[in-house]
Each structure stands twice: as structure tokens, then as C-alpha cells.
Amino acid sequence: MANSVTVETGDVDKLAKVLGVFDENLSLIARELGLVAHVEGTRILFEGENASAGAETVKSLLKVVEAGENIEKGNLLYCVELAKEGKTADLLGMMKDVVAVTCRGKPVKCKTVGQKEYVTAIKKNTVTFGVGPAGTGKTYLAVCLAVSAYKNKETEKIILTRPAVEAGEKLGFLPGDLQTKVDPYLRPLYDALQEMFGLETYAKLLEKGAIEVAPLAYMRGRTLSNAFVILDEAQNCTREQMKMFLTRLGEGSKMVVTGDLTQTDLPEGKTSGLRQAVSILKDVEGISVCTLTEKDVVRHPLVMRIVRAYEKDAMKKSKGEKR
Secondary structure (H helix, E strand, O other): OEEEEOOOOOOOHHHHHHOOOHHHHHHHHHHHOOOEEEEEEOOOEEEEOOEEEEEEEHHHHHHHHOOOOOOHHHHHHHHHHHHOOOOOOOHHHHHOOOOOOOEOOOOOEEEHHHHHHHHHHHHHHEEEEEEEEOOOOOHHHHHHHHHHHOOOOOOEEEEEEEEOOOOOEHHHHOOHHHHHHHHHHHHHHHHHHHHHOOHHHHHHHHHOEEEEEEEEEHHHHEEEEOOOEEEEOHHEEHHHHHHHHHHHHHOOOEEEEEEEOOOOOOOOOOOOOHHHHHHHHOOOEEEEEEEOOOHOOOOOOHHHHHHHHHHHHHHHHHOOOOO
């Protein structure tokens, strides 16, 4: 006999917000968990093996609604994923914790437990490694925290850098001088900074040197003091580059290193400096390694499924199975 669990939403308004337009939220929960769902008055009834998970998902969503927040598809899918594992997400707690505010006054908040842990680690540690797939907010949240630290006068400068290696291509194929060549590689960092500061303020800070966006090669021989330093796409660093970068750390500085070990574009035979650093430094005091997963993907919900499909394929190959 199938399990059956009922959740009381309290009133029609709350019920409508949890159900979504044309009951799309309820349909998604039922589909993802393999349940049959019914609405009886202000109650939602779930039938099926994962009925309890469906009920826990609705309870999490009710807390969000009661706090006056909107239910987004990303949040909904995240609740479902955690419910499958018997976990409940404190979405409300994450939604209340503002990481930073954009130039247009929009608050930036953590959307997953993994993101929350990542932000906390950056605040508490001198060096933080954020490792995980595309779309988990690794770089964006780091930039937000850097801007917040600068505005609060906790740091004098923001330095963002990336290795100029992308998809096996070389800088030589691009026209123009060196700065023009590296700009396309640094564009995601420019975009995040401009969103936080506004274009005019960003340009002024860039001009006076309070913001520096440069390829990793520019870091050699320097001591980075009183700065919030972010190394993005670190999976494309060689071991030598990573060691060089980490030893640039100066007094009063904080470093965040982000990357996705599944998207390394180094030449064959080259070991990723990020992979080695995470292994060597994970137990060093003052250094934190945060691993984000497909559950922390906050782009289009389909990205989560794409990442998961690639991970499954990689696991099959590692076990020697033929496709």
C-alpha cells in the first residue's frame, strides 16, 4: 500500500503561492519525486513511496511564503533534491542572509547550503578554495564579498586574476596588444564588478588602481598586501603557477581561489595546480576547501541536470565501462 502524507497550508493565499501558476510547482514536486498529488481545501495530499519527501518540500516552501519571499524554480528544485536525501533546506535562513547589495540596490543572497558554507568559509579564513561545477556562484559570490569588504574599508584593493588559457586556445590568435588579448578571458570578472559598483564607479576605481583585473602572469614577483585577491578558473593553473600565486599573499590580504576540476584546459600531461593545491593544503590552518556540487547550481535548472549527466558519464568511464 502506498504511503500517504497530508500537509496543511493554513489558508488559500499560501496554498496558491505554494502551488504556483496552474499548479506548476506541485506538478514539478510530484514529477521529481514520483508522487501522486491532490489538493483538498487548503491541504495538499501526497501518495507514493516518497510522500514524506514531498511533504517536507512543501513545508520548506511554506516558510519561504510566510516570510514574504517568492518561490523560484531554482529554490524549488533545490528543496526537492535535499528532500530526496532526507534533508531539509533552511531556505528562509539563507534568503535572509544578505551577502552584498548591487549598485541598483538588489540584495545578493545565498541560494543553497553549499553557497552558505562557501561564504562563511571566505569570511573566516585567509585563503579559501571554492571547487565545483559551472553555475554554482563560486566567482560571483567571491566578487560580492570582495566589493563588500572594500566598501566596509576592510581592504584597500580588489585584485582579480585568471590564467589566460581557455579551451586549448592561445592568446596569439587574438588581435591587438596584450591588454586587448586578455580582456575576453577576464570579461566575466569585469561584468560582476560592474554589476556591484555600477559602470561609472567601477571605471573610477579601475583608473585609480583600487581595482585591478589582470592575467595571472602579472602577479609574479609581487607581494599582494591589504587586498582581496580572487584567482578564477584556477583549474587551468599549472602547479608552478599556483605555488607562485599563493606565495604572493601579503599582510592584511585575503585570497579566494575558484575552479572546476572537470573543465581543465591544460595541455595533456600537465597536472592542474588547483587539484594539487587542494590535496596538499586542505588541512593547513587558515585555509578552507569548499566543494560545491550540482545541487548548488543556481543557473537554469537544466544546468544541474547537464552537470549530473556528465558526472555519471565520467563515473562510467572511470569504471572501465564502454558507452
